[in-house]
Amino acid sequence: MTVKDVKTRDAASGPSGLLGTSIPNRDGRAIVTGRAKYTVDLQPPRLAIGKIYRSQVGHALITSVDASRAREMEGVLDVIVPDDVAHLPLVSTGPRLEMPLLAQGKVRYVGEPIAVVIGETEEAAEAALAGITVEYENLPLLLDPELAMEADAVLIHEGYDDVDGNIASRQNTKNGDIDAAFANADVVMSERFQTTKQHAMPLETHAAVATWDLDADFITLWSSTQQSHVLRDTVARVFSLPSSKVRVIKPYVGGAFGHKTGLNPNEAMAIFGSKRTGRPVKIALSRQEEFACTVSRNPQDRRVEVALSKEGRILGWREKIIQDAGAYAGISASVLGLSSWVTAGPYDIAAIDLEAVLVYTNKPPSGAFRGFGNPQSTFARELMLDMCAERLGIDRVEFRRMNVIKKESLPKRNVNGLLMKTLPIEEAIDIATEAIGWDALNRNKGPNTGVGLALMIEWGGGCRWVDAWDSDMSSSAVTMHPDGSVFVTSDAADSGQGHATVFSQIVADVLGVPPDKIDVSLADTATSPYGLGTFASRTMVVQGTALFKAATRIRDQLFEIAAADLEVHVDDLEVDSSEHRVRVKGTDIGKSIAELAARTHLAKGSLPGDTQVSALVATETHDTPSEVPDANGYGNFAGN
Amino acid sequence: MRELDIQMSVNERPVKQRIGVNTLLRDFLREDLELTGTKGACDDGMCGSCSVHLDGEVVKSCLVLAADANGRSVRTIEGLADSDDVLHPVQQALLDEFGFQCGFCTPGMAMTMVYLLESGFQPDQESARESLVGNICRCTGYDRIADAMILAASTMGENNA
Numbered sequence: 036m037t038v039k040d041v042k043t044r045d046a047a048s049g050p051s052g053l054l055g056t057s058i059p060n061r062d063g064r065a066i067v068t069g070r071a072k073y074t075v076d077l078q079p080p081r082l083a084i085g086k087i088y089r090s091q092v093g094h095a096l097i098t099s100v101d102a103s104r105a106r107e108m109e110g111v112l113d114v115i116v117p118d119d120v121a122h123l124p125l126v127s128t129g130p131r132l133e134m135p136l137l138a139q140g141k142v143r144y145v146g147e148p149i150a151v152v153i154g155e156t157e158e159a160a161e162a163a164l165a166g167i168t169v170e171y172e173n174l175p176l177l178l179d180p181e182l183a184m185e186a187d188a189v190l191i192h193e194g195y196d197d198v199d200g201n202i203a204s205r206q207n208t209k210n211g212d213i214d215a216a217f218a219n220a221d222v223v224m225s226e227r228f229q230t231t232k233q234h235a236m237p238l239e240t241h242a243a244v245a246t247w248d249l250d251a252d253f254i255t256l257w258s259s260t261q262q263s264h265v266l267r268d269t270v271a272r273v274f275s276l277p278s279s280k281v282r283v284i285k286p287y288v289g290g291a292f293g294h295k296t297g298l299n300p301n302e303a304m305a306i307f308g309s310k311r312t313g314r315p316v317k318i319a320l321s322r323q324e325e326f327a328c329t330v331s332r333n334p335q336d337r338r339v340e341v342a343l344s345k346e347g348r349i350l351g352w353r354e355k356i357i358q359d360a361g362a363y364a365g366i367s368a369s370v371l372g373l374s375s376w377v378t379a380g381p382y383d384i385a386a387i388d389l390e391a392v393l394v395y396t397n398k399p400p401s402g403a404f405r406g407f408g409n410p411q412s413t414f415a416r417e418l419m420l421d422m423c424a425e426r427l428g429i430d431r432v433e434f435r436r437m438n439v440i441k442k443e444s445l446p447k448r449n450v451n452g453l454l455m456k457t458l459p460i461e462e463a464i465d466i467a468t469e470a471i472g473w474d475a476l477n478r479n480k481g482p483n484t485g486v487g488l489a490l491m492i493e494w495g496g497g498c499r500w501v502d503a504w505d506s507d508m509s510s511s512a513v514t515m516h517p518d519g520s521v522f523v524t525s526d527a528a529d530s531g532q533g534h535a536t537v538f539s540q541i542v543a544d545v546l547g548v549p550p551d552k553i554d555v556s557l558a559d560t561a562t563s564p565y566g567l568g569t570f571a572s573r574t575m576v577v578q579g580t581a582l583f584k585a586a587t588r589i590r591d592q593l594f595e596i597a598a599a600d601l602e603v604h605v606d607d608l609e610v611d612s613s614e615h616r617v618r619v620k621g622t623d624i625g626k627s628i629a630e631l632a633a634r635t636h637l638a639k640g641s642l643p644g645d646t647q648v649s650a651l652v653a654t655e656t657h658d659t660p661s662e663v664p665d666a667n668g669y670g671n672f673a674g675n
Numbered sequence: 676m677r678e679l680d681i682q683m684s685v686n687e688r689p690v691k692q693r694i695g696v697n698t699l700l701r702d703f704l705r706e707d708l709e710l711t712g713t714k715g716a717c718d719d720g721m722c723g724s725c726s727v728h729l730d731g732e733v734v735k736s737c738l739v740l741a742a743d744a745n746g747r748s749v750r751t752i753e754g755l756a757d758s759d760d761v762l763h764p765v766q767q768a769l770l771d772e773f774g775f776q777c778g779f780c781t782p783g784m785a786m787t788m789v790y791l792l793e794s795g796f797q798p799d800q801e802s803a804r805e806s807l808v809g810n811i812c813r814c815t816g817y818d819r820i821a822d823a824m825i826l827a828a829s830t831m832g833e834n835n836a
Contacts, residue, residue: 065778
């Protein structure tokens with residue numbers, strides 16, 4: 036068996052077998068021909084280009100901003116300075132609104148936006164950046180979280196009751212009898228692990244094109260985003276408009292990786308620039324800006340202590356975690372919460388005690404990026420387990436097998452409340468070691484070569500760990516037209532996953548309509564129902580389930596008419612995908628879906644009883660059975 | 676800004692335009708000709724998403740001035756397919772092997788692959804990956820892109836046989 040065999044194993048398939056099979060990707064043709072339009076490709080008529088003037092220093096008071104020279108430069112339409120946006124509210128991807136759209140009197144990291152030039156061309160806007168002069172009064176620069184935590188450290192943020200010095204938040208996760216675990220330990224191991232500020236680096240940078248229709252007072256924003264609706268509502272709040280006056284459209288997105296969530300300054304400034312100039316405005320970040328000034332993974336510093344029995348059981352796990360937020364905390368507290376929550380991984384550990392702090396520093400903000408705290412946690416744990424195994428003289432795979440949650444104990448909650456219903460972790464070890472040739476790799480490894488194995492828990496869904504929400508919802512809608520063809524929409528925001536393709540498979544399986552008669556349009560707030568967007572591996576679990584429910588409602592409407600026609604009970608009916616009809620189970624008697632759809636809309640007299648004509652439209656929401664964690668960080672976070 | 680009149684063949688069609696002397700070939704294609712299949716992602720020649728052919732050689736169009744393409748012939752992703760129905764074997768192979776995810780690197784990847792395969796390169800997984808070192812993909816991990824290149828090599832070999 037090879038790794039490739041493992042990844043292409045058969046998936047479960049639906050009634051017509053389309054779901055779980057490979058069909059051509061619906062976006063593929065546009066992509067391979069270069070016709071797919073990303074936000075950076077949009078060029079509406081009269082487009083103006085915005086460029087951001089960014090802080091040259093990491094921590095300073097701003098004493099003056101002079102844009103007079105820039106305003107006089109050729110091709111400059113407008114220059115937006117901090118005073119122009121002082122009336123706009125602060126923003127955040129997390130619960131504490133703390134980030135100004137342009138720095139207000141203070142900069143907290145190199146690259147923080149201070150001003151924006153709107154130019155006729157990119158060249159003109161970029162040239163005019165040199166016409167802006169900012170004077171600073173430098174403050175001590177805090178780059179090391181431990182130094183930022185010291186009692187006499189200069190404050191990066193002031194005026195928040197729940198911020199203690201530069202500590203943005205404290206989180207303790209304590210479950211089980213940790214004192215007993217360490218008192219009973221035969222061996223205690225301790226080690227320190229540090230992770231870095233990795234960048235997601237999608238190939239398409241953050242990009243936005245905005246128009247503000249001054250007559251209708253209506254904003255249209257095309258953005259490279261993962262969260263159309265959340266973004267829409269934030270834009271509405273920032274510009275004091277009802278959400279009904281904002282439309283967010285997600286074109287093709289050139290990679291996202293968690294890094295294109297929430298409102299980003301380029302989006303807000305493109306909108307505001309359009310209001311001031313009356314022109315469509317595009318602000319797309321350069322690679323340098325993307326790298327230096329947008330959200331990255333939170334660095335963590337983890338000091339781990341493990342209580343072990345000499346037989347090789349993990350009795351208790353203790354960690355002190357310092358997480359670097361960067362200059363604005365954003366969603367980092369949720370990253371830290373989740374990182375703590377997954378610390379026990381798939382292991383059967385009776386007691387855990389984690390003390391975690393989130394610290395402001397003068398680095399660019401950190402936050403969501405693939406794994407959302409899981410990689411940092413898993414890295415520390417799995418290296419620690421290797422060290423424990425070595426110390427106890429037990430093979431490291433065997434040591435893991437001894438300590439994972441066993442299949443026969445399921446369903447079971449782990450030490451942090453994660454509900455494990457199915458956990459094929461022992462099989463996973465078998466498959467992985469066989470696929471990579473674990474024994475041979477270890478026998479034959481050359482000098483300076485490492486061979487490792489790590490276990491982790493990955494989940495789908497999980498918005499209840501985000502402080503702002505007691506919800507893990509998203510929605511999908513199905514419209515069947517009178518000719519039986521179907522329109523599908525959802526808040527799901529594809530960035531290459533193939534949502535449109537798999538959604539067409541779900542609908543085809545439920546409704547018996549071939550994929551080529553299904554149109555899928557996603558993440559446009561004018562047409563898509565509300566939802567939290569695409570991240571945390573949630574789309575198939577959440578939007579996919581909502582779509583299944585919506586399609587099933589349409590199917591049930593068709594079944595009622597067909598059942599009356601054919602004088603059978605609805606339970607006797609099934610969808611016949613090959614003939615695109617509803618049929619009596621086990622017979623050749625049926626009704627075409629197109630005929631049923633036409634009659635539902637246009638032929639009242641042909642409908643049974645007092646059934647009224649109606650449009651075939653169904654919108655469904657799915658919320659996962661996940662739980663808001665309690666004060667000890669206990670709760671079932673996973674949505675699947 | 677000094678301006679310059681240039682003319683060139685783009686996807687076998689003649690193009691005449693007045694441009695700024697410092698206009699990049701990439702920006703000329705994307706903004707003046709609205710051929711946005713050619714992307715740009717790094718601005719310094721690292722990522723390969725702006726790869727096009729200039730007189731039959733693959734180049735990174737962010738490192739070439741439009742003025743330097745004066746009198747020459749340019750081929751972009753929009754010029755690969757014979758028609759809407761008949762894709763270039765490299766495009767078809769990328770589709771068949773699902774050699775893309777977000778698709779942002781795909782046009783540049785395709786242009787590099789076409790150049791190499793038209794030059795007679797016969798790739799296997801390892802050499803395919805090595806040959807695409809100048810084109811960065813952030814989604815796929817390259818496996819399926821390399822598979823697509825191998826498939827395209829075989830289709831193009833059959834077509835030429």
